[in-house]
Amino acid sequence: MFRVLGSSADINEADERGWTPLMHAAKSGNYAIAEALLSVGDELDMSRCSHCGHSAVDIAQFYRHKDVYSLLADFSTFTCFLYSCSIAACMYICSHYHKVNRHAV
Numbered sequence: 712m713f714r715v716l717g718s719s720a721d722i723n724e725a726d727e728r729g730w731t732p733l734m735h736a737a738k739s740g741n742y743a744i745a746e747a748l749l750s751v752g753d754e755l756d757m758s759r760c761s762h763c764g765h766s767a768v769d770i771a772q773f774y775r776h777k778d779v780y781s782l783l784a785d786f787s788t789f790t791c792f793l794y795s796c797s798i799a800a801c802m803y804i805c806s807h808y809h810k811v812n813r814h815a816v
Contacts, residue, residue: 722748722755729762737767737783740776749786757787 725731733755736744745767748755760766765773768787771780 722751723759725759725761729760731756731759731767733757733767733783734759734761734765734770737771737776737779738774740771740774740779742776742778742782745771745779745782749782757783 722733723731730738733745733748735741736748757767761770766787768780768783771783
């Protein structure tokens with residue numbers, strides 16, 4: 712991770728679910744990685760949303776990582792929760808969708 716921060720890699724690059732490295736840090740509750748990503752300043756796009764419509768702030772809050780949530784919320788309160796369903800239902804739907812479609816050709 713720290714090699715990526717020192718290189719020309721895109722720290723906002725998303726995976727197949729639309730999750731950025733910051734979203735993964737938020738899900739795992741990894742405060743040190745979240746803090747390192749935030750330290751790059753303007754390069755980090757806090758307004759990115761996953762394919763299911765969740766920001767890193769949403770994800771940290773959902774997984775109850777209070778320290779990471781507080782850290783992220785200090786930088787941005789941006790939320791991209793787009794659905795009328797609960798975040799738990801949307802997380803389930805999104806993960807199930809990608810498991811099913813990963814095997815489709």
